[in-house]
Amino acid sequence: MSEENNTFENNDQQGNGxxxxxxxxxxxxxxxxxxxxxxxxxxxxxxASMVCGILSILILCGGFVGITISVMLVLMMYLSPxxxxxxxxxxxxxxxxNESKGMAIAGIVCGAIGILIFVGIICIGxxxxxxxxxxxxxxxxxxx
Numbered sequence: 001m002s003e004e005n006n007t008f009e010n011n012d013q014q015g016n017g018x019x020x021x022x023x024x025x026x027x028x029x030x031x032x033x034x035x036x037x038x039x040x041x042x043x044x045x046x047x048a049s050m051v052c053g054i055l056s057i058l059i060l061c062g063g064f065v066g067i068t069i070s071v072m073l074v075l076m077m078y079l080s081p082x083x084x085x086x087x088x089x090x091x092x093x094x095x096x097x098n099e100s101k102g103m104a105i106a107g108i109v110c111g112a113i114g115i116l117i118f119v120g121i122i123c124i125g126x127x128x129x130x131x132x133x134x135x136x137x138x139x140x141x142x143x144x
Contacts, residue, residue, distance in 0.1 A: 045094040049107025053087035056080050056114030060121070081118045087111025 059080045088111040094104035128134040 043094075043100045043103060045090045045097070046100060046103035046107060049087045049090035049094060050103045050110065051107075052083045052090065053107045053110025053112075053114060056083035056087060057110055057117065059083070060114060060117045081115055084111040084114035084118065087114070 087107045091104040091106075091108035091111065094107075095101050125134075128137075
């Protein structure tokens with residue numbers, strides 16, 4: 001009988017594919033591959049939020065560096081605030097899901113900055129129109 005016990009102990013040490021040999025796997029503890037809870041997965045909304053926020057800022061800044069054409073002006077006026085709002089909403093949804101929050105926070109910040117820049121541009125434009133500054137600029141630099 002001592003020989004059988006000796007053989008059984010050798011199987012434990014070698015881990016021959018039996019549950020007894022793989023004690024580290026069959027003790028009822030999580031192995032680190034437990035994906036049933038859904039935590040740590042699904043960073044797509046965070047990535048989408050960050051991309052929309054960055055595009056919102058880039059579209060607005062593109063108008064100031066002289067690369068705009070008529071299509072870019074239309075994008076700046078209509079697409080930029082929409083992208084900013086989408087970035088904020090997707091970032092909030094990602095955070096509420098309590099998953100990876102880094103990219104979601106970056107998307108919220110970039111989207112909010114894009115919205116604030118857009119609102120600032122609109123306010124400056126309205127101020128220039130109401131005070132007559134716009135007319136002065138047009139009359140001064142117009143060659144017609």
